[in-house]
Amino acid sequence: xxPARGTSPPxxxxxxxKPVRLKDVAAHLGLSPTTVSLVMNRxxxxxxxxPETQERVRAAAExxxxxxxxxxxxxxxxxxxxxxVLLPEISEGYAAGVLGGIEDQLLQEGYFYLVAGHHSxxxxxxxxxxxxxxxxxxxxxxVNTPIEQALSLPAVVVAGHRxxxxxxxxxxDHQSAARLxxxxxxxxxxxxxxxxxxxxxxxxxESRWQAIVGASADLGLEIDPRLTIQLSGEPAGxxxxxxxxxxxxxxxxxxLLEAGAPFTALFAFNDISxxxxxxxxxxxxxxxxxxxxxxxxxxxxxAAFQNPSLTTVRQPLHEMGRRAAAELLRKLAAPGEESPPxxxxxxxxxxxxxxxxxxxxx
Amino acid sequence: xxPARGTSPPxxxxxxxKPVRLKDVAAHLGLSPTTVSLVMNRxxxxxxxxPETQERVRAAAExxxxxxxxxxxxxxxxxxxxxxVLLPEISEGYAAGVLGGIEDQLLQEGYFYLVAGHHSxxxxxxxxxxxxxxxxxxxxxxVNTPIEQALSLPAVVVAGHRxxxxxxxxxxDHQSAARLxxxxxxxxxxxxxxxxxxxxxxxxxESRWQAIVGASADLGLEIDPRLTIQLSGEPAGxxxxxxxxxxxxxxxxxxLLEAGAPFTALFAFNDISxxxxxxxxxxxxxxxxxxxxxxxxxxxxxAAFQNPSLTTVRQPLHEMGRRAAAELLRKLAAPGEESPPxxxxxxxxxxxxxxxxxxxxx
DNA sequence: CTAGCATGCTAAAACGATTTAGCCCGACCC
DNA sequence: GGGTCGGGCTAAATCGTTTTAGCATGCTAG
Numbered sequence: 052x053x054p055a056r057g058t059s060p061p062x063x064x065x066x067x068x069k070p071v072r073l074k075d076v077a078a079h080l081g082l083s084p085t086t087v088s089l090v091m092n093r094x095x096x097x098x099x100x101x102p103e104t105q106e107r108v109r110a111a112a113e114x115x116x117x118x119x120x121x122x123x124x125x126x127x128x129x130x131x132x133x134x135x136v137l138l139p140e141i142s143e144g145y146a147a148g149v150l151g152g153i154e155d156q157l158l159q160e161g162y163f164y165l166v167a168g169h170h171s172x173x174x175x176x177x178x179x180x181x182x183x184x185x186x187x188x189x190x191x192x193x194v195n196t197p198i199e200q201a202l203s204l205p206a207v208v209v210a211g212h213r214x215x216x217x218x219x220x221x222x223x224d225h226q227s228a229a230r231l232x233x234x235x236x237x238x239x240x241x242x243x244x245x246x247x248x249x250x251x252x253x254x255x256x257e258s259r260w261q262a263i264v265g266a267s268a269d270l271g272l273e274i275d276p277r278l279t280i281q282l283s284g285e286p287a288g289x290x291x292x293x294x295x296x297x298x299x300x301x302x303x304x305x306x307l308l309e310a311g312a313p314f315t316a317l318f319a320f321n322d323i324s325x326x327x328x329x330x331x332x333x334x335x336x337x338x339x340x341x342x343x344x345x346x347x348x349x350x351x352x353x354a355a356f357q358n359p360s361l362t363t364v365r366q367p368l369h370e371m372g373r374r375a376a377a378e379l380l381r382k383l384a385a386p387g388e389e390s391p392p393x394x395x396x397x398x399x400x401x402x403x404x405x406x407x408x409x410x411x412x413x
Numbered sequence: 414x415x416p417a418r419g420t421s422p423p424x425x426x427x428x429x430x431k432p433v434r435l436k437d438v439a440a441h442l443g444l445s446p447t448t449v450s451l452v453m454n455r456x457x458x459x460x461x462x463x464p465e466t467q468e469r470v471r472a473a474a475e476x477x478x479x480x481x482x483x484x485x486x487x488x489x490x491x492x493x494x495x496x497x498v499l500l501p502e503i504s505e506g507y508a509a510g511v512l513g514g515i516e517d518q519l520l521q522e523g524y525f526y527l528v529a530g531h532h533s534x535x536x537x538x539x540x541x542x543x544x545x546x547x548x549x550x551x552x553x554x555x556v557n558t559p560i561e562q563a564l565s566l567p568a569v570v571v572a573g574h575r576x577x578x579x580x581x582x583x584x585x586d587h588q589s590a591a592r593l594x595x596x597x598x599x600x601x602x603x604x605x606x607x608x609x610x611x612x613x614x615x616x617x618x619e620s621r622w623q624a625i626v627g628a629s630a631d632l633g634l635e636i637d638p639r640l641t642i643q644l645s646g647e648p649a650g651x652x653x654x655x656x657x658x659x660x661x662x663x664x665x666x667x668x669l670l671e672a673g674a675p676f677t678a679l680f681a682f683n684d685i686s687x688x689x690x691x692x693x694x695x696x697x698x699x700x701x702x703x704x705x706x707x708x709x710x711x712x713x714x715x716a717a718f719q720n721p722s723l724t725t726v727r728q729p730l731h732e733m734g735r736r737a738a739a740e741l742l743r744k745l746a747a748p749g750e751e752s753p754p755x756x757x758x759x760x761x762x763x764x765x766x767x768x769x770x771x772x773x774x775x
Numbered sequence: 776c777t778a779g780c781a782t783g784c785t786a787a788a789a790c791g792a793t794t795t796a797g798c799c800c801g802a803c804c805c
Numbered sequence: 806g807g808g809t810c811g812g813g814c815t816a817a818a819t820c821g822t823t824t825t826a827g828c829a830t831g832c833t834a835g
Contacts, residue, residue, distance in 0.1 A: 073792060083815045088793060096794080099813060121548045122493065123791035126484045126820050133527075142513030142731065144714065151504030154530055158541075163548065165495075165525045168516050179520075186483045186525065297718055326718050333720065352506065353715030356659055356688050358695065369504065434821060445785045450823060458824080461783060485821035488790050 071117045080111050087112070091119065125187065134379060135183035135204075136166045137176070138194040144351050145368065149194050149209050152372020160380055164188075169196065190379045194372075205382040207375045210254065219382075220393045221375045225255070225262035228364045231400040232318055232346050233266045235362070240409035241316040241344060245278035245307050247300070247328070249320040256320075263318070277312040282320060300327020308335055315343060315409040322347035322354045322363055329357065329405065340407030350401055359404035371396050433479045442473050449474070453481065487549070496741060497545035497566075498528045499538070500556040506713050507730060511556050511571050514734020522742055526550075531558065552741045556734075567744040569737045572616060581744070582755045583737045587617070587624035590726045593762040594680055594708050595628045597724070602771035603678040603706060607640035607669050609662070609690070611682040618682075625680070639674040644682060662689020670697055677705060677771040684709035684716045684725055691719065691767065702769030712763055721766035733758050 073091075077084045082104075089097040090108040097105065111117075125131045136153060138146040150166070157164050165188060167179035176196070183191065184203065191206040198208070201215060209221045236244055246263065249256030267274050280303045282296075300319065304327060307314070319325035325347030329339055337343050339359055347354060350365035374394055382390050435453075439446045444466075451459040452470040459467065473479075487493045498515060500508040512528070519526050527550060529541035538558070545553065546565065553568040560570070563577060571583045598606055608625065611618030629636050642665045644658075662681065666689060669676070681687035687709030691701055699705050701721055709716055712727035736756055744752050 084792080085794080085815055085817095086813085089814095092793080094794085099811085101813075104813080118543070118547050120488075120791050122484060122488045123820090124793075126482075126488050126822090127791080127793045129820070131484065140513060141516050142509045144509075147504045147509040151502060151530070154503050154528065158529060163527045163529075163544075166516065166528070167520060167525075168513070181480070182525075185480050323718070330720055351715075352713075353718050356685070356715050357718070358692055358720055435823095436821075446822080447785055447787095447824080448783085451784095454823080456824085461781090463783075466783080482821050485790090486823075488792090489821080489823045491790070 070120075071115045073117070073119065076108070076111050076115055076117050079115060080107060082108070091117075131187045131189060132161060133163045133165060133186070133188050134190045134192060134376075135180075135186075135188035136164050136192045136194065137179060137183070137196050138166065138168055139171045139196065140168045141166060145210070145349075146194050148368025149372040149375070152369035152374075153192055153376045154372070155369070156373040156376035156380075160376075162376075162380065164192075190383055192375050192379055194375075205379060205386075207379045207382070209371055209375050214392060217390070219378050219390050221371050221378070222393055222395055223255075223366050223371070224395045224397050225259045226265065228348070228398040229259065229262035229266035230269070231398065232348075232364050233263070233270055233272060235400055235402065235406065236316050236318070236344060236346065237270045237272060239316075239344065239406060242272065242409070243275065243278065243312075243314045243316075244272060245314045245317045246274070246280070247303060247317070247320040247324050248279060248281045250282050259320075275312055275314075277310050278307065278314050280306060282324060296321065296323035297327040300324030300329075301331045302327075304328030304331030305335070308332070308337075316346070316406070317343060318346045318348075320348060322349045322351045322361060325361060325363070325405075326353070326357055329361070339405050342410060344406040344409070346406060354401075355403065357405070362403045362406040363401050365399045365401050367396060367399060432482075433477045435479070435481065438470070438474050438477055438479050441477060442469060444470070453479075493549045493551060494523060495525045495527060495548070495550050496552045496554060496738075497542075497548070497550035498526050498554045498556065499541060499545070499558050500528065500530055501533050501558065502530045503528060507572070507711075508556050510730030511734040511737070514731035514736075515554055515738045516734070517731070518735040518738035518742075522738075524738075524742065526554075552745055554737050554741055556737075567741060567748075569741045569744070571733055571737050576754060579752070581740050581752050583733050583740070584620075584755055584757055585617075585728050585733070586757045586759050587621045588627065590710070590760040591621065591624035591628035592631070593760065594710075594726050595625070595632055595634060597762055597764065597768065598678050598680070598706060598708065599632045599634060601678075601706065601768060604634065604771070605637065605640065605674075605676045605678075606634060607676040607679045608636070608642070609665060609679070609682040609686050610641060610643045612644050621682075637674060637676075639672050640669065640676050642668060644686060658683065658685035659689040662686030662691075663693045664689075666690030666693030667697070670694070670699075678708070678768070679705060680708045680710075682710060684711045684713045684723060687723060687725070687767075688715070688719055691723070701767050704772065706768040706771070708768060716763075717765065719767070724765045724768040725763050727761045727763050729758060729761060 073084050073087055077087045080087070086100060087108055090100060090105045091112060134157065136150065138150065141147060141150065153164065165183055165186060167183065169176040169179055188204065191202060191204050193206060193208045193211065195210045198215065202218065206218045207221060208218055211220045214220065248260055264274065282299050282303065300323060303324070307317070308331070317325070317328055319328060325345050329345050332339060332343050339345055345361065347361045347363035350363045354361040354363050374396060378390070378394060435446050435449055439449045442449070448462060449470050452462060452467045453474060496519065498512065500512065502508060503512065515526065527545055527548060529545065531538040531541055550566065553564060553566050555568060555570045555573065557572045560573070560577065564580065568580045569583060570580055573582045576582065610622055626636065644661050644665065662685060665686070669679070670693070679687070679690055681690060687707050691707050694701060694705050701707055707723065709723045709725035712725045716723040716725050736758060740752070740756060
């Protein structure tokens with residue numbers, strides 16, 4: 052019964068040997084497990100138990116180093132305080148940023164989470180949904196993960212493509228983003244602005260472009276179709292690869308120059324393509340921001356370390372994650388209530404060295 | 414007993430109402446839960462059950478959409494198939510990279526993991542260790558997380574600072590890293606090479622520097638103390654901030670130029686400081702790689718998008734994560750066996766545009 | 776005829792908690 | 806003195822599995 056080897060068991064050291072169970076605490080006190088459980092959980096039913104007994108119980112628990120077994124508790128209560136997170140790949144910048152926010156919010160509220168990266172393979176994707184469900188997660192957060200059929204659990208989607216009944220989408224406020232970027236450029240005197248549009252099948256492309264059109268109108272800017280370039284996204288499936296985006300930016304930056312139409316600024320679809328374009332400009336002898344100003348989108352880590360550092364519209368990924376997690380927990384806490392179809396997040400303009408006053412001519 | 418509302422329950426749809434339990438399958442077949450369990454788990458004890466019954470059981474399970482409840486199973490078997498991961502912050506590049514590898518390996522082997530980011534606060538740190546243990550994780554992986562006392566669970570440490578009994582450290586092969594970088598530079602004709610040493614309290618600093626000294630000797634290169642600059646790490650606690658590292662690189666890049674000693678190449682402690690130095694060089698009118706070659710360390714995402722793109726020694730973070738996870742699972746599978754105190758990972762030289770032949774003079 | 780032995784299954788006890796439904800005892804009321 | 810009430814606790818069921826121990830039944834061997 053007593054610890055086998057030589058040295059005697061240290062009395063007040065918490066972890067001597069096997070973990071202490073509820074039963075042990077009860078036995079140690081000469082009480083029933085029920086009583087100990089009631090006290091430890093501060094259950095309303097514990098009101099019948101006199102404070103002095105309660106104190107005894109808590110003291111014993113502390114002394115013995117009792118830690119309730121979460122698994123057993125989960126089984127009985129049918130609550131796991133865990134949610135599942137599905138994303139393409141954890142080490143991708145976007146997902147990692149969002150996950151950071153999810154993490155902060157969840158841990159703060161006493162939840163944990165299980166992550167599965169499906170590497171954009173739709174079959175893995177369903178498998179993981181299964182596995183997470185088997186593990187009894189209480190809800191789901193999908194990041195950058197297209198979903199077809201309805202889900203069997205409460206869910207929040209970040210950067211989701213379609214609208215699904217009952218699930219909340221967390222999206223960036225494109226209106227605001229376009230206004231921030233274009234107002235900044237307009238203020239610097241830019242009138243002829245070039246644009247990269249996103250890939251045709253990317254969720255954000257269309258709404259962001261509409262927002263740009265709207266903001267341009269508001270600011271009295273005209274959009275020249277010759278200065279509007281659609282990123283191709285060819286070869287398909289590569290649109291998430293940074294190298295690809297960079298190369299595209301580079302290629303299309305040259306195209307822009309070859310088009311012959313004068314411009315003093317570029318608002319790119321994302322930082323990666325902006326960086327590629329900057330390189331193309333530099334190679335052609337244009338100086339940034341003296342000859343051309345460049346604005347990116349996302350604020351990836353690399354943006355701050357470019358030469359010159361890149362002015363960009365920051366997507367507050369961390370905040371988006373936080374909000375997604377908070378909304379999911381709200382849903383879990385209030386199962387009946389209607390939940391909003393979308394949560395809109397405000398972007399932020401980060402002004403760095405790639406934007407400056409427009410050249411005299413405009 | 415039967416589903417309440419109007420429409421009749423679809424017969425072969427898996428999820429009509431509540432989840433199906435083992436007991437339900439058993440009842441549906443007129444067998445005992447024991448039998449169903451034995452068959453479903455392909456337990457050796459099921460050899461007494463005739464194949465045709467086994468088939469019936471599996472068919473029924475399939476038909477009813479039975480999915481075993483992992484929580485109950487965990488409780489009974491005292492196995493959770495989950496490990497805990499402790500790291501400073503999920504959205505940090507290093508940790509995210511490693512975590513990606515951990516994830517791949519674990520999921521592939523049927524494990525999940527719980528992550529906690531302690532934001533470098535030692536108290537949070539102990540709390541999370543508690544919480545993870547309460548949740549019955551089977552083992553731990555610590556990434557970039559200094560640990561003082563021994564752990565109560567099998568553990569693997571990535572980028573760990575100290576050696577602890579029983580825990581395996583996953584470390585990069587600094588010898589190899591130094592050799593790769595210096596041989597590359599030597600081959601390009603560089604003889605006078607400047608160095609950034611890491612911060613004094615960083616785990617990698619000393620061993621990497623020793624490796625550099627060793628490799629230099631092997632290659633017949635001399636190290637000029639005037640060209641050796643120690644990154645300060647002041648203000649303390651900021652050494653993980655990219656901005657800080659960048660600024661340091663920039664400042665020390667200038668210092669290097671002011672030192673007046675001629676050099677044709679720089680081997681920086683990490684990519685961030687390399688990028689900062691590149692900027693300082695450019696500002697002083699030096700061209701990279703024509704006047705100075707620069708080699709970084711880590712291969713952060715940003716390295717490929719620099720102008721010029723940065724030659725660097727890649728730490729295969731993903732691989733390190735994979736190996737860490739694999740080693741932990743090995744430990745779990747063979748509790749008795751001795752485990753190696755360290756696993757050494759081979760770095761890889763990524764040659765890009767920031768290195769070129771040395772100027773005539775050397 | 777009966778002990779022995781497969782064969783095909785099952786009862787019941789775990790695992791470690793929570794929770795419902797009381798039990799026992801003394802005090803109080805009338 | 807009996808009924809009631811409340812205070813302080815507990816027995817036992819339960820969550821959904823796994824696993825140990827063993828029960829019928831029928832066949833074979835001696």
